[in-house]
Amino acid sequence: xxxxxxxxxxxxxxxxxxxxxxxxxxxxxxxxxxxxxxxxxxxxxxxxxxxxxxxxxxxxxxxxxxxxxxxxxxxxxxxxxxxxxxxxxxxxxxxxxxxxxxxxxxxxxxxxxxxxxxxxxxxxxxxxxxxxxxxxxxxxxxxxxxxxxxxxxxxxxxxxxxxxxxxxxxxxxxxx
Numbered sequence: 386x387x388x389x390x391x392x393x394x395x396x397x398x399x400x401x402x403x404x405x406x407x408x409x410x411x412x413x414x415x416x417x418x419x420x421x422x423x424x425x426x427x428x429x430x431x432x433x434x435x436x437x438x439x440x441x442x443x444x445x446x447x448x449x450x451x452x453x454x455x456x457x458x459x460x461x462x463x464x465x466x467x468x469x470x471x472x473x474x475x476x477x478x479x480x481x482x483x484x485x486x487x488x489x490x491x492x493x494x495x496x497x498x499x500x501x502x503x504x505x506x507x508x509x510x511x512x513x514x515x516x517x518x519x520x521x522x523x524x525x526x527x528x529x530x531x532x533x534x535x536x537x538x539x540x541x542x543x544x545x546x547x548x549x550x551x552x553x554x555x556x557x558x559x560x561x
Contacts, residue, residue: 422553423462434472440479443539480521
């Protein structure tokens with residue numbers, strides 16, 4: 386144990402590259418644009434309900450990364466909520482399995498109008514590798530209306546943020 390401790394002490398310190406700082410600056414820049422749109426469209430707070438309809442959990446890991454200290458989307462006015470009754474937007478991940486189709490319909494119906502439905506990931510778009518399987522209905526749009534798709538297998542947190550900004554810009558264009 387002492388040998389391991391000494392090895393750690395002798396290891397040169399890691400220097401944070403400027404590429405990392407540039408990436409963080411981009412996240413803040415995009416986040417501030419999102420914050421402006423959220424303030425304008427949703428009176429300062431966008432509530433998102435995430436529904437897993439049979440995914441491999443990869444998309445959920447990327448969505449939960451949005452809440453870590455690096456991305457920290459709550460500082461931009463976005464939060465994930467437990468109840469669809471409090472949600473402004475639904476994020477749906479995974480192909481819709483036969484067991485989850487009814488739960489997805491109930492969640493969609495419980496979400497107040499106007500609701501925005503976003504399919505996150507390739508499997509939510511068309512079923513991905515599970516397409517055509519007897520156990521799934523393929524894409525989310527076979528069960529409920531989908532307004533936007535975020536491609537990727539899974540999409541990275543930064544891609545989700547950029548897509549969210551595009552979605553909010555389109556909603557702002559529709560509203561005005």
